[in-house]
Structures are given as structure tokens and as C-alpha cells.
Amino acid sequence: MKYQKAIIALICAVLLTGCNMPVVGGDAGQGENNFISMEEEPDLSYEVPVSTPGILVNQLGYMTASTKMAIFKGEEMPDEFYLIDAESKEKVYTGTLEDKGYNQELDEYNSYGDFTAFQTPGTYYIEAPVLGRSYTFSIGDDVYDELFREVCKQYYYNRCGMTLTEEYAGTGAHNACHTGKAVLKEDISVSIDVTGGWHQDEKGQKDVVTAAKTLSVMLLSYELYGDSFQDDTGIPESGNGVPDLLDEVRYEIEWLLKMQDQKTGAVYAGVAIYAPNNIPGKAADIYVEPASAEAERAFAMALAKFSYLYQNYDNQYATACLKAADRAWKHSQLHEEEEEGSGADLKFASAAELYRAAGWQSYHKYIKEYLSAGEYSQKQDDVVLMGCVTYISTKQTVDLELCEQIMEMLMEKAELISANARTKIYLTAGNREQDNNNELLLQMMYLTIVNHIISNHEYETLIENHLHYFLGRNDKAVNYLQNTGDNSYETTNGSLGIMKQFEADSKLIFMLSEITNSRNR
Numbered sequence: 001m002k003y004q005k006a007i008i009a010l011i012c013a014v015l016l017t018g019c020n021m022p023v024v025g026g027d028a029g030q031g032e033n034n035f036i037s038m039e040e041e042p043d044l045s046y047e048v049p050v051s052t053p054g055i056l057v058n059q060l061g062y063m064t065a066s067t068k069m070a071i072f073k074g075e076e077m078p079d080e081f082y083l084i085d086a087e088s089k090e091k092v093y094t095g096t097l098e099d100k101g102y103n104q105e106l107d108e109y110n111s112y113g114d115f116t117a118f119q120t121p122g123t124y125y126i127e128a129p130v131l132g133r134s135y136t137f138s139i140g141d142d143v144y145d146e147l148f149r150e151v152c153k154q155y156y157y158n159r160c161g162m163t164l165t166e167e168y169a170g171t172g173a174h175n176a177c178h179t180g181k182a183v184l185k186e187d188i189s190v191s192i193d194v195t196g197g198w199h200q201d202e203k204g205q206k207d208v209v210t211a212a213k214t215l216s217v218m219l220l221s222y223e224l225y226g227d228s229f230q231d232d233t234g235i236p237e238s239g240n241g242v243p244d245l246l247d248e249v250r251y252e253i254e255w256l257l258k259m260q261d262q263k264t265g266a267v268y269a270g271v272a273i274y275a276p277n278n279i280p281g282k283a284a285d286i287y288v289e290p291a292s293a294e295a296e297r298a299f300a301m302a303l304a305k306f307s308y309l310y311q312n313y314d315n316q317y318a319t320a321c322l323k324a325a326d327r328a329w330k331h332s333q334l335h336e337e338e339e340e341g342s343g344a345d346l347k348f349a350s351a352a353e354l355y356r357a358a359g360w361q362s363y364h365k366y367i368k369e370y371l372s373a374g375e376y377s378q379k380q381d382d383v384v385l386m387g388c389v390t391y392i393s394t395k396q397t398v399d400l401e402l403c404e405q406i407m408e409m410l411m412e413k414a415e416l417i418s419a420n421a422r423t424k425i426y427l428t429a430g431n432r433e434q435d436n437n438n439e440l441l442l443q444m445m446y447l448t449i450v451n452h453i454i455s456n457h458e459y460e461t462l463i464e465n466h467l468h469y470f471l472g473r474n475d476k477a478v479n480y481l482q483n484t485g486d487n488s489y490e491t492t493n494g495s496l497g498i499m500k501q502f503e504a505d506s507k508l509i510f511m512l513s514e515i516t517n518s519r520n521r
Contacts, residue, residue, distance in 0.1 A: 155248050
């Protein structure tokens with residue numbers, strides 16, 4: 001404990017001069033419906049009706065210099081395994097198995113096989129006596145590049161209100177949809193333009209809180225790992241001198257701005273779409289949900305964060321976004337209900353973003369009250385996490401003691417996640433088939449942020465282990481990211497694809513931005 005406190009004190013001394021975390025992507029000196037998925041609510045049974053191989057690998061592959069490991073399952077374990085070139089069928093590497101014995105939790109026998117020492121790019125599979133062979137995989141420095149591009153591009157495919165051409169969307173091309181005005185649910189005599197933004201599910205519904213949280217995760221990815229985001233993803237804005245991630249976020253920001261009442265600053269909660277009851281030729285009814293304090297604070301959080309990071313690309317637009325965020329915050333203050341639970345968390349995160357971007361003490365006052373209560377340290381929540389990271393990253397005046405407490409909380413959570421993963425056969429924070437991948441991705445956000453601060457090799461390896469898990473090194477041998485390959489989630493249940501889940505995909509962007517960035521360190 002003394003050692004940990006010494007580390008925290010040292011980190012705070014270095015990083016909290018003005019309480020700043022290093023920023024890559026931006027100029028640090030400047031200032032009742034919930035839709036959670038691009039598809040329907042995913043069925044997390046992960047039930048695969050086919051037998052799984054006895055040798056489990058990342059079905060996409062491994063970076064050349066990273067830790068490379070396969071997991072073996074079976075009652076009889078051989079002493080050796082062989083890495084086979086998929087084209088020539090020649091044995092290129094021989095490794096030994098480390099026996100881990102019986103795994104009572106999963107009712108199986110497991111061992112590990114490490115082939116980190118082999119670093120020749122190519123396509124391979126692993127073979128072992130008794131157990132047979134694994135699925136194929138690649139080794140190379142660029143093995144995740146195309147995957148990362150596709151993960152980032154998922155939001156483009158879900159753009160609403162514009163035609164997606166084959167040039168950019170391929171088989172996902174479609175004509176512009178939902179281009180008409182919607183009516184207010186509380187007063188159908190009033191219609192407003194709420195076109196644009198991203199579909200959040202198959203119906204095309206759009207919820208402000210969900211959008212704002214998702215945007216904020218993406219923007220934090222850019223803030224910490226800006227070098228990972230290029231201007232060549234293959235969207236209409238590619239090549240304009242602005243990283244494509246920011247272009248994509250701006251498309252959603254423009255929709256959010258339409259959700260704000262220009263007279264009052266109130267923010268409507270979302271767009272709900274009700275399909276007609278089998279009436280031929282009748283279009284779906286589109287309603288705008290009533291304004292809410294929750295929507296206003298989420299709006300303020302996302303718009304203020306975007307403003308801070310976008311000012312070097314379009315200062316005038318960034319300033320307009322900041323003003324809109326402030327108006328939403330002020331309108332939310334008119335609600336007299338007592339703030340507690342997630343409402344207080346969202347208010348804290350929006351205050352943190354507004355304080356960093358604008359520097360007004362009224363925001364700081366609430367931040368200090370929230371942090372001083374200490375309840376945040378018991379939570380594992382993306383909104384709380386983002387508010388904390390923003391506060392310790394600001395160049396505004398801060399309470400250094402509160403910053404130190406945040407650092408201690410982050411480090412303790414990271415160590416708990418790491419310690420838990422060390423006890424798991426699949427080297428992740430969870431390995432049961434009913435585990436929610438969104439929860440695992442949230443844990444990787446915590447770990448990634450701490451690793452960004454202290455550069456811990458163990459944490460970096462653990463983050464990669466979760467990517468290996470999502471790509472097939474799990475007890476079902478299912479690739480939950482790609483819809484191609486030897487055993488894709490498509491063969492099980494299409495809704496299980498992480499890239500198809502609206503909020504989960506943003507967290508996947510976060511994790512991959514760290515992994516691809518680490519290659520350049």
C-alpha cells in the first residue's frame with residue numbers, strides 16, 4: 001500500500017501540474033426509450049451448435065512483436081505443439097505446452113502454448129498431437145489495420161438522412177431515409193427537422209443520451225491516441241485534412257444540435273419511430289420525445305468535449321457547439337428534482353467538460369461537491385470514468401487532492417481488473433459464455449487509461465488478450481468482431497457482432513486505438 005501511494009504521489013507530481021494528462025489528439029492548451037444497439041438487443045447466450053477445436057487462437061492474428069499465445073483444451077495434453085505455414089504446410093516453429101490443469105469453472109482441462117519468439121509475417125495454424133489443428137491466423141505489424149478501419153466506419157454505415165453510395169458503403173449502400181420532419185410527441189401540431197445522425201437500431205431510432213455517451217467515448221479515444229486516427233477511412237469526408245473520426249462525430253453533432261430548442265436551450269430526448277400496423281403504403285410515424293434534464297446534460301457533455309477537441313479545425317463551429325452546450329446545461333438547472341445516481345454522474349461529467357472548455361467556476365463548484373462525496377470511487381461506469389479523466393486533464397485550476405484521489409481510484413480499479421484476469425484461463429477479466437462483452441470493453445477502458453498514464457507492459461498485454469478473446473480465443477472459438485473467417489459470430493447469431501452494437505463499438509474503437517498506437521511506441 002505504501003508503494004502504491006508513493007507511485008500515485010509521483011504520478012500526480014508529474015501529471016497534475018495543472019492536473020494535465022498528456023493529450024495526443026487535441027491542443028491541450030485551448031480551450032422513455034433507451035436504444036443500445038445498431039441491431040436489436042443482443043442475445044448473449046453465445047450458444048454455438050458446432051464442436052469447437054481443441055486449439056484456440058485469435059482468428060485474425062497477432063502483431064509481430066507482441067505476446068502470442070494459444071490456449072489448448074482437452075483431457076489429454078501433448079508435450080509439444082507446432083506452428084505450421086498455411087501455404088507450404090511446413091513446420092516453422094515448435095513450442096512446449098504449459099499445463100494449467102483442470103478448470104472447474106468451465107469444466108475443461110487447459111494448457112497454454114507461447115510462440116512469441118516467432119516473428120515472421122505470414123499465415124499459419126497450430127497443430128498438436130491428439131488435439132488436431134487450430135483455425136488459421138496471420139502474423140504481421142499491420143494485422144489489425146483493416147479491422148480498425150472497419151470498426152471506425154460502422155457509424156458511417158448507420159448514417160441517417162443521406163444516400164450512401166456503393167463507392168463508400170459497398171453492399172451497405174442505400175438511399176436517404178427518414179428525410180421528412182417529425183412531430184413533437186407532446187404536441188403533434190408542431191413539426192421539426194431532426195434528420196441526420198446515426199441509426200441506433202434497426203428501426204432507425206435515435207436517443208440523445210446514448211448518442212452523447214457514444215460520441216464521448218470516441219472523442220476520448222481521439223484525445224488519448226490521436227495518432228491512430230487518419231484521414232483515409234473511406235468516407236465522403238476522407239482527404240479533407242481532418243481525421244475521419246472527427247468528421248464522423250461532427251455528422252452526429254449536427255443532428256444533436258437539431259435536437260436543441262433554439263429559444264430555450266432545452267434538448268429533446270430522442271427520436272422514436274413507430275411502424276404502422278400492417279397498413280400498406282403508410283409510412284412510419286416519427287415522434288420527437290420530450291426534453292429532459294438527462295438529455296440536456298448528456299448533450300452538454302458531448303458538445304463541450306467536441307468543442308474542445310475540434311477548435312483547431314473549425315474554431316467558429318467549435319465555439320457555437322460550446323455555446324449550445326452551456327445553454328443546455330443552464331436549462332437543465334431549471335429542473336428541481338434532486339440529483340442522485342446516474343443523474344448526478346451525468347451532471348458531473350458534463351460539468352467537467354464545460355469547465356475544461358470554458359473555465360467557469362460554477363462548473364468547478366459542482367465538480368468539487370460531487371468528487372468530495374466520494375461515491376464515484378465505488379462505481380464502474382463510462383460516464384463517471386470520462387468525467388474523472390477530463391478533470392485530471394484540464395489546465396484550469398483544480399483541487400490537487402481530489403485529482404490524487406481520482407488517480408488512486410483508477411489505479412486500484414486497474415489492478416483489480418488485472419488481478420482478476422490473472423486467475424482466468426482465457427487471460428481476460430471474464431471467460432464465461434454469458435459474460436457481456438460490453439462490460440469487458442468498459443473494463444478495458446479503465447485499463448487503457450491507466451496504461452496511458454503509467455505505461456505498464458502487463459496492462460498492455462492484458463488489453464491485447466481481450467482482443468484475442470473477442471477474435472476467437474474463447475471457450476466457444478467464436479470471432480465476435482468479423483463476419484468472415486473460420487468461425488464468425490454470423491454462424492451463431494448475427495446480433496452478437498460487437499461492431500453491430502451501437503455503444504459497444506465505440507468502446508472497441510477505444511481499445512483498438514491503444515493497441516494500434518502501441519505499435520508505434
